[in-house]
Amino acid sequence: MVKESKIREVEELAEMIKSSKVVGIVNMYKMPSPQLQDIKKELKGKARIRMSKKRLMRRALEKSGLKGIEGLSEYxxxxxxxxxxxxxxxxLFQYLDSNKTPAPAKEGDVATKDIIVPKGSTGLPPGAxxxxxxxFGAKTTVEDGKVAVVDDTVVARxxxxxxxxxxxxxxxxGMKPMEIGLDLIAVYEDGTVxxxxxxxxxxxxxxxxxxxxxxxxxxxxxxxxFLTEETAPLMILKAFNEAKSVGLEAGVLEKGVIEDLIARASAEANSLNIMIQKRGD
Structure with a gap:
């Protein structure tokens, strides 16, 4: 028989899920308690963290009835x-990610991202x-008495x-590839995970x-x-210039064209006058 406390836990979680715009899953693996308390203080008024058993969390997701929310179960x-x-x-992701601090890797840790040993000198003398x-697949050489890695090498995915x-x-x-902080695994919003x-x-x-x-x-x-608010001014200017060109070629006596027709006629007349004077000389 299911304990009443577990039933209440599922119902409470389901209500929190339904009343929140965004629901996320964070991994608390090896999260130091002091740092967790600090993060909770930082998040006060912005977000709430609630831990529970996986089975109860899964049931709460189902009970919430939100479309697509069951997609969070796999995380x-x-x-x-x-x-x-x-x-x-x-x-939210950027906020939590920016509050992580680097830490050394320990046996049993799970890589939160690809771990790459960069090319270049290790600063260590030849030896073990x-x-x-x-x-781990890294090609090495010796430069100035120090071991160097030839190419960037992925040592863990x-x-x-x-x-x-x-x-x-x-x-x-001397690498610190691990991160201490809240690891946001997935987020649900408006039917999408x-x-x-x-x-x-x-x-x-x-x-x-x-x-x-x-x-x-x-x-x-x-x-x-295609006329839009952004392209309208340029398209109108383009249309005006094209219409004006047609008007000039056809000799249309309209405002906006006649001024250029007169200027062109004046220029042609001046050119003709200069040619006549040259022949007269």
Whole structure:
């Protein structure tokens, strides 16, 4: 028989899900308690974090009845918790990501992103480090008495479990590939689930693509004759100039054309006068 406390827990979580604009899943794996308390203080008034058992969280998602919300169930891995907020999903991800701090890798840790040993000098003398690097596919050489990595080398993919050997290598290289903080795995908003891979965007690259897309759209609208608020002034100017050109060629005596016709006639007359004078001389 299901305990009444578990029933209440599911009902309460379901109500929180239904009353929130944005519902996310964060992984609390190896999250230090002091830092968690600090993050909760920072999020006060912006978001709420609620931990529970995976089974109860899954049932709460189902009970909420929201369209597409069940898609969050597949992200209930590690030590998950709900995060409820009114923030834009992308801003929420950026906020949580910017509050992470680097940490050394330990055996059993799960890589939150690809771990890459960069090309260049390791600053270490030849020795066991060469074999350790080669064990994970890194090509090495010796430069100025120090071991150097020939090319950037991926030693672990996102989601891989860190082995003792890899942890020792990364620590020897002085790398801190892990991050301590709330790891936002996925977010639900308005019937759509956004995984971390979508939420993680390069702002500069995104801005450049938006500017390029805007330029392409403007040119397409202009060249196809599709009138918009942005293209209207240029299209009207273009139409006026084309109409004026036709008027000049046809000798149409209309305002906006007659001035140019008179100026052209005057220029032709002056040229003719100069030619006559030259022949007279």
């Amino acid at each position: 209930l891995k590690g030590q998950p918790a709900f995060i409820f907020t009114e923030m834009n999903p992308f801003k 480090i060469i074999g350790q690097l080669q064990q 996102e989601g891989d479990v860190i082995s003792a050997d890899l942890a020792n290598l990364l620590n020897a290289l 956004f995984p971390k891979s979508v939420l993680r965007i390069d702002e500069e690259e995104f801005f450049e693509k938006m500017v390029m897309a805007s330029a392409y759209a403007f040119n397409l609208s202009l060249n196809s004759g």
